[in-house]
Amino acid sequence: HYDSNTMKAEPKQDWMEKITDPQYWMEETDSSVRAHLAFKDNFEIIKPRFNQTGVVHTFQRMYGCEWNDETGEVKGYDQYGYDGEDFISMDSKTESWVAAKQQAVISKHKWDNNKFDNLYRKIYYQQNCPEWI
Incomplete structure (x- = not known):
């Protein structure tokens, strides 16, 4: 906390x-x-x-990983919401962001260009995050 x-x-x-x-x-x-x-x-x-x-407005982030016991596949997720609606989310397979709203397109382009951060997130969700499960 x-x-x-x-x-x-x-x-x-x-x-x-x-x-x-x-x-x-x-x-x-x-x-x-x-x-x-x-x-x-x-x-x-x-x-x-x-x-x-x-x-008053709400800006939320939810991130983590899911581990499939049967296949061993790990799927990471990182998503943001604004006022209870999806705003932008990370596609960890492509290491790019997906804008859920027109207002998120600017952030998508900016965040897509941060290759180091996107690679870090991918590694975190695939390797570090599952250690906590």
């Missing part, structure tokens, strides 16, 4: 605290702070594309 007020990642369950190294939580905090700042920046960039200001 990352608390944006304290800017710290911390376990919400006792068992997590017992099985994870304290170094994990320091690294998770660093990663979460970077993600938090990037999320705020992305939200401020996206909001005007919908011609909206001043009211």
Whole structure:
């Protein structure tokens, strides 16, 4: 769990605290702070594309991986939503982004050009993520 007020990642369950190294939580905090700042920046960039200001909006990210027990296939996913609707998602096979809305096309082009980040995500979802399953 990352608390944006304290800017710290911390376990919400006792068992997590017992099985994870304290170094994990320091690294998770660093990663979460970077993600938090990037999320705020992305939200401020996206909001005007919908011609909206001043009211409450939701910008969400869901990511992870699925592992097929029978085939051993691992499928990663990384998707963003805006106000409860799909906005943009990663196609990990092609290492490219898919815009679900016209307002996401600019982000798609920008994010598609970040080859290092897209390759990192692909490796994360195929190798690192399954270790947590």
